[in-house]
Amino acid sequence: MSLSLTQKRTFKMENKQKHRCSWANTDDKLMQQYHDEQWGKPIYDDQEMFELLSLELMHSGLSWKTVLHKQTNFEKAFHNFDYHQVAQMEPEIADLLNNAGIIRNNRKINAIITNAKVIEKLHEQGSSFSELMWNFVAHKPIINSINNHNDIPSTTPLATTISKKLKSIGFSFTGPVVVYSFMQSCGMVNDHENNCFAK
Template structure:
């Protein structure tokens, strides 16, 4: 958890494959602890072809074996959503829009800098996350409610929700 926080969480990321991975993991986390998801991350990478959305989009036939894979979270709705979202991301790519471009347009390509003193101040969602969630659903994404989307925005650095006294806050604010 510490390594994830120190090296990855909240750091602006523009790699569409990595963004798909984190969106998928946020979906898997719904109702569970993040620690559970991190513990299964490597197994998810193996099961989902290192989150290559071009390969994941065609995994419907693998759903029965995914449901038997004890190394991952075997929630059928979450697995189907991951495959569906890969299809949507591939459709975006085929139309000339990367998943990176699609997501970062919502924050004008610049992380929103919050100024939270403690984690108790950090909301579970925001109006912007609700707006993004609504647009994503309209565009065909699934299992992308506002809480999942806000967690995703935090994870990929679209918002800087590190506490102001955290070393990472200043590093990200200076970028």
């Protein structure tokens, strides 16, 4: 007896839901939650996108697990990533560098403050960070065919183009690798493995 189309779809979904991307096959609940609920999901809110960009630049040279487990501390230290408040945080840099709950890197901290100022400027010009970024993909996520997470490049020509644009308008610490990781995290790119339930 053959399965109906509906039964085949149900069977396929039930089996897909048993699989996460290989990098999320871990006992770490925060990593699982991030993979299941956020990574690759489109985000359009400027404040949320600013937070992800900030976390991704902090991620540079470090493991994502390290950054993710400090996210709550980052949110407290950076006023929940309200870019209006962060843009005024230069007097707080010394305190941030003494905050053991975050990654105390002077260059990265300064970059977050600088980027907040640029996002404010975009708004003053009648635009937004979200509009700027999503225009690069025509407001539609790029869905890649990924069989193994190890096959995902660290960056792409598009990420390099975006990086150059961001730097030209004043963004800091936004090299092609950081930009591509950010594109993945905010859903501009979906790099979930093909057999992952979150694809």
